[in-house]
Amino acid sequence: MIRVNEKTNCFHLTNGEISYVFCVDQQTSVLEHLYFGMAVNDRNYFEDLIEREVRPSNNLFVGSQTTSLEHIRQEFPMSSITDYRNPAIEIQYPSGDRISYFKYDRYEIYEGKKKIKGLPTSFGTEKECSTLVVYLKDSYSDIEVSLFYTIYRDLPIITRHCEVENRGEGNYYINQLMSAVLDLPECEYDFIHLNGAWAREMHLQRDTLIHGIQQIGSNRGASSHMHNPFFALCTPNACEQFGEFYGFSLIYSGNFIGEVEVDSYDVTRVRMGINPQDFKWRLGQGETFESPEVIMTFGKQGLNQMSQTFHSFFQKHLIDPNWANKKRPVLLNSWEGFYFDFKEEELIQTALEAKKLGIDLFVLDDGWFGERHSDDSSLGNWSENREKLPHGLSYLSEILHQNDMKFGLWFEPEMISTDTPLYKAHPDWLIGNPDKNISHGRNQYILDFGREEVVEEIFQQMDRILSTVQLEYIKWDMNRYITEPYSQALSADCQGEVMHRYILGVYQLYEKILQKYPNLLIESCAGGGARFDPGMLYYSPQIWTSDDTDAVERLSIQYGASFLYPISCIGSHVSTVPNHQVGRITSLATRANVAMFGTFGYELNLFSLGEGELSLISKQTKYYKEHQKLIMEGKFYRLKGDSIKSNEFAWMIVSNNQEEALVGWYQVLAKPNPGYQRLKLRGLNPDYFYAVEEKEFSGDLLMEIGLLAAKNYIGKEQEFWSRKKVGDFSSEIFYLKKVR
Numbered sequence: 031m032i033r034v035n036e037k038t039n040c041f042h043l044t045n046g047e048i049s050y051v052f053c054v055d056q057q058t059s060v061l062e063h064l065y066f067g068m069a070v071n072d073r074n075y076f077e078d079l080i081e082r083e084v085r086p087s088n089n090l091f092v093g094s095q096t097t098s099l100e101h102i103r104q105e106f107p108m109s110s111i112t113d114y115r116n117p118a119i120e121i122q123y124p125s126g127d128r129i130s131y132f133k134y135d136r137y138e139i140y141e142g143k144k145k146i147k148g149l150p151t152s153f154g155t156e157k158e159c160s161t162l163v164v165y166l167k168d169s170y171s172d173i174e175v176s177l178f179y180t181i182y183r184d185l186p187i188i189t190r191h192c193e194v195e196n197r198g199e200g201n202y203y204i205n206q207l208m209s210a211v212l213d214l215p216e217c218e219y220d221f222i223h224l225n226g227a228w229a230r231e232m233h234l235q236r237d238t239l240i241h242g243i244q245q246i247g248s249n250r251g252a253s254s255h256m257h258n259p260f261f262a263l264c265t266p267n268a269c270e271q272f273g274e275f276y277g278f279s280l281i282y283s284g285n286f287i288g289e290v291e292v293d294s295y296d297v298t299r300v301r302m303g304i305n306p307q308d309f310k311w312r313l314g315q316g317e318t319f320e321s322p323e324v325i326m327t328f329g330k331q332g333l334n335q336m337s338q339t340f341h342s343f344f345q346k347h348l349i350d351p352n353w354a355n356k357k358r359p360v361l362l363n364s365w366e367g368f369y370f371d372f373k374e375e376e377l378i379q380t381a382l383e384a385k386k387l388g389i390d391l392f393v394l395d396d397g398w399f400g401e402r403h404s405d406d407s408s409l410g411n412w413s414e415n416r417e418k419l420p421h422g423l424s425y426l427s428e429i430l431h432q433n434d435m436k437f438g439l440w441f442e443p444e445m446i447s448t449d450t451p452l453y454k455a456h457p458d459w460l461i462g463n464p465d466k467n468i469s470h471g472r473n474q475y476i477l478d479f480g481r482e483e484v485v486e487e488i489f490q491q492m493d494r495i496l497s498t499v500q501l502e503y504i505k506w507d508m509n510r511y512i513t514e515p516y517s518q519a520l521s522a523d524c525q526g527e528v529m530h531r532y533i534l535g536v537y538q539l540y541e542k543i544l545q546k547y548p549n550l551l552i553e554s555c556a557g558g559g560a561r562f563d564p565g566m567l568y569y570s571p572q573i574w575t576s577d578d579t580d581a582v583e584r585l586s587i588q589y590g591a592s593f594l595y596p597i598s599c600i601g602s603h604v605s606t607v608p609n610h611q612v613g614r615i616t617s618l619a620t621r622a623n624v625a626m627f628g629t630f631g632y633e634l635n636l637f638s639l640g641e642g643e644l645s646l647i648s649k650q651t652k653y654y655k656e657h658q659k660l661i662m663e664g665k666f667y668r669l670k671g672d673s674i675k676s677n678e679f680a681w682m683i684v685s686n687n688q689e690e691a692l693v694g695w696y697q698v699l700a701k702p703n704p705g706y707q708r709l710k711l712r713g714l715n716p717d718y719f720y721a722v723e724e725k726e727f728s729g730d731l732l733m734e735i736g737l738l739a740a741k742n743y744i745g746k747e748q749e750f751w752s753r754k755k756v757g758d759f760s761s762e763i764f765y766l767k768k769v770r
């Protein structure tokens with residue numbers, strides 16, 4: 031899949047579906063980006079893709095009358111040598127200057143790919159992918175940069191990351207390092223990304239690309255509620271089914287940027303990597319720094335194709351294979367039902383009732399430890415509160431397991447409250463400068479996870495519980511962002527490392543726990559969706575998508591999440607009404623119809639429900655389990671809706687053999703005397719016939735004309751005045767099964 035022309039130093043990565051081409055510019059020895067798009071035939075030389083123009087008033091490279099790096103489309107641009115656009119790397123030298131000149135040196139190819147040390151990395155066997163490493167040498171130091179490109183055989187995906195190694199003496203500082211930069215020859219694109227805030231995460235945003243810089247990112251210590259480490263560029267006419275797109279996603283959970291810069295010559299520079307703000311890394315003698323990995327995809331069949339590519343890639347090459355396609359337990363989480371206020375007996379009764387309703391896992395959320403009666407206490411003291419749990423966690427777990435109920439527990443491992451023995455013993459373990467203001471968030475402070483001893487202490491505390499209490503699941507929460515980044519363990523010149531070291535420490539704790547407890551299901555969470563990213567997905571096959579559990583709000587959130595995350599990882603619960611975040615009242619049916627397109631669960635007090643509702647929950651869990659394989663493994667199609675403005679949403683999942691499908695249809699506000707509501711389905715086999723609610727329809731007509739979403743009243747006109755109006759927030763799920 032990787033072809034190299036050694037005479038011309040031209041590299042062509044292709045898997046028959048996409049091609050990625052770059053070469054070494056003969057005059058400057060920098061890497062010149064030539065092409066990323068549909069697969070093209072291999073040739074000896076792609077010289078016709080090289081363009082040069084004489085442009086007065088620009089600075090020229092030494093010894094040339096035409097070459098300015100500003101005019102070359104590059105793979106790894108440097109700062110301050112004739113290219114004024116934002117660079118891939120900026121090094122600060124002992125002299126204080128930031129002038130680098132990285133020239134091509136050599137390359138290497140191997141089958142498969144290697145893990146990036148300390149960072150979540152996508153994987154693939156020797157048969158599934160090939161890796162090209164291009165080595166660049168700095169002309170002014172003994173720093174070497176290695177650029178890694180992995181192309182996958184089964185999907186239109188190329189991943190990139192880089193390493194910087196100080197092979198000389200003395201200290202250098204990396205002021206910024208992108209995981210990938212590439213320059214596209216055009217700029218007529220729309221810029222798509224996921225935008226939000228707490229309780230309204232991942233709303234899709236689409237804007238026309240403009241000259242200048244458009245950037246998304248986070249400097250909060252987590253990928254954040256505000257932006258997701260993902261963006262796409264697509265042709266202005268692109269819709270779900272048609273149109274060209276480029277998709278980019280970063281496997282990282284900390285500070286990041288995704289940036290697009292359109293220059294004066296209509297070239298679009300894409301950059302993605304660790305956010306340079308609050309970042310500066312000292313690279314000592316013999317040391318290497320590795321960037322996180324970027325996933326890049328290209329296609330021509332619209333945005334739904336992009337989503338399906340990301341879904342398949344995450345399922346096959348990022349999520350732990352033990353979980354990727356494994357059915358997840360239907361759960362009941364205690365948070366919205368009890369908050370901090372519960373007693374052992376009520377938990378047991380709740381869990382037993384849940385079992386009767388077909389729920390498999392009871393999750394005890396916040397409030398079970400230390401003196402945790404509200405959010406201002408006890409984080410970092412991970413031992414059970416004996417007032418609430420007089421017989422302890424082990425006893426609770428035993429009772430549940432005797433009744434065939436799995437047990438899960440909430441932790442917020444990265445945080446500390448100041449009323450804990452841990453804080454009293456180690457006040458210096460907090461992030462922040464003790465001589466300056468240290469802000470709190472939700473009354474809590476952040477442990478300096480860049481320190482190994484801190485990670486070890488929290489591991490020991492969690493291990494004490496995990497090794498004595500039978501737990502199948504933990505929910506790993508993180509409820510505030512980092513402020514005032516300062517570590518008392520680092521020297522003055524290394525304070526720019528705090529944010530990245532922190533996230534490395536978080537990953538390290540995940541590794542340690544999963545190494546010892548490989549079968550533990552971890553659901554990651556950060557005050558809802560503040561760390562819903564591919565980095566977390568590597569450790570945690572399902573992620574709590576948002577603290578907003580309102581079914582209508584969830585339509586926009588889950589619609590946005592589906593742009594790149596598989597449905598099998600979108601944590602989604604049925605909660606009570608009036609909803610706790612927005613006060614809206616929706617039917618139990620609609621709440622479940624939304625939550626079923628995710629990892630399904632409940633989060634309410636079962637004893638506040640009537641018999642009718644409990645019996646409906648039984649039916650819902652049964653229905654979900656019947657279709658869980660399809661939901662976990664099928665192909666996802668968005669049919670209707672676009673983020674917050676839509677009144678109607680619809681999506682569907684089709685099994686890989688096209689023999690069954692599940693369609694979800696949702697209407698926000700009801701309309702009087704509406705037109706016919708038809709849903710054009712997708713992904714079916716046009717030659718099959720499908721049974722839908724006891725009638726038969728052909729696959730081709732379901733896709734070309736559509737499924738009637740509302741009831742059909744042929745011959746039942748007398749029902750018009752007596753029929754029940756569905757009202758606002760109505761929804762329907764249709765199950766399609768091949769009959770012939």
Ligand code: DGJ
Pocket residue numbers: 365395396440507509555556557558574576577
């Ligand atoms: C924020 C989470 O998103 C909620 O689900 C819940 O676990 C609370 N934290 C508990 O404090």
